[in-house]
Amino acid sequence: MNADALAALLARTRRMAPGEVWLAGAGPGDPGLLTLEVLGALGQADIIIHDALIEAEVLALARPGAELVFVGKRGGRPSARQAEITALLVAEARAGRRVLRLKGGDPFVFGRGGEEAVALAEANIPFRVLPGLTSGLAAMTAASIPATMRETNQAIILATGHAADTSQAPDWAALARTGQPILLYMATRTLPAIVAALLEGGLPPATPAAVVVGATTPDQAVIVTRLDALAEMDIPSPAIIGIGAIVAVRERLLAHAGRLLA
Structure with missing residues (x-):
């Protein structure tokens, strides 16, 4: 340097x-x-x-x-x-x-x-x-999950699970119908309700999901699961949650982990 x-x-x-x-x-x-x-x-x-x-x-x-x-x-x-x-x-x-x-x-x-x-x-x-x-996008990158891929999405949604009051909460069902990946900030306490609304909006239960805890820090942990399993998880904070087809790209990258530098 x-x-x-x-x-x-x-x-x-x-x-x-x-x-x-x-x-x-x-x-x-x-x-x-x-x-x-x-x-x-x-x-x-x-x-x-x-x-x-x-x-x-x-x-x-x-x-x-x-x-x-x-x-x-x-x-x-x-x-x-x-x-x-x-x-x-x-x-x-x-x-x-x-x-x-x-x-x-x-x-x-x-x-x-x-x-x-x-x-x-x-x-x-x-x-x-x-x-x-911003933590949402950085967490996905740190977890080897591209926020955008031409083959999967043309947009990405950043949403908070912690609205000032319930009247300001996102219309989760409407967001689900866009078919675009969703990154959730501050959603650990409201996750069961969010998952239920996304499923009601038409997202398949098997939609890939990832939880990134402590993104970019030495304590970073990544859990890959399905949308329907998220509601049953005990997720520590701080965590960013990614939902959508982009999560599946992580497995393709890690299949060649010898070429992926940590």
Whole structure:
């Protein structure tokens, strides 16, 4: 690696100014999947307000003296309210600090980053959004499952199993009728109901399904099964669930695992 070239790239990353909030995506877990922009922001921020699924190795990249504030949300456990997080972002920015709001995956994909951006805009707080690898797509790649294949699908559906309320839940039966693969985020607690609705919508019980737990981390585990078996599984969190013909491609790749580098 050319260390000088890397240093030059980091030097070109944008500079944080006092009173700014940067909403950043840390990717699916592996620190090696951080973008250079996020790495640069970690080295500048006065305060890093971070979610639960940020690896310790990522937080260790913060500049010396930076304050780390945990505001993670975990299902079924006490966690910070969204309004409290937003108020903290505004207050810290108004105090003249350089604020990094660090989220797993991409901040604008099921990460409530959009809500926080709107709140910052309405409060007249300068902000920037730094994209990250969204966990759903990264998990499929890490599990040797192509998100798209010309022979299987012309689209892919990203859906959350954790809607703000039941009236906002996806029409699962309608999604099933599209015939396109579905990637589920935050669906472990609502999975039985989702599976029932997908079956009612016409997806065959034998539709291939994959569960990717701890994607891209040393603890990653991949379970390949059928749609109708998903509802009976005890799936730990965090997990991404892929449903559709793309899952079957994994077996074809692993049949030649000697040529597939881990």
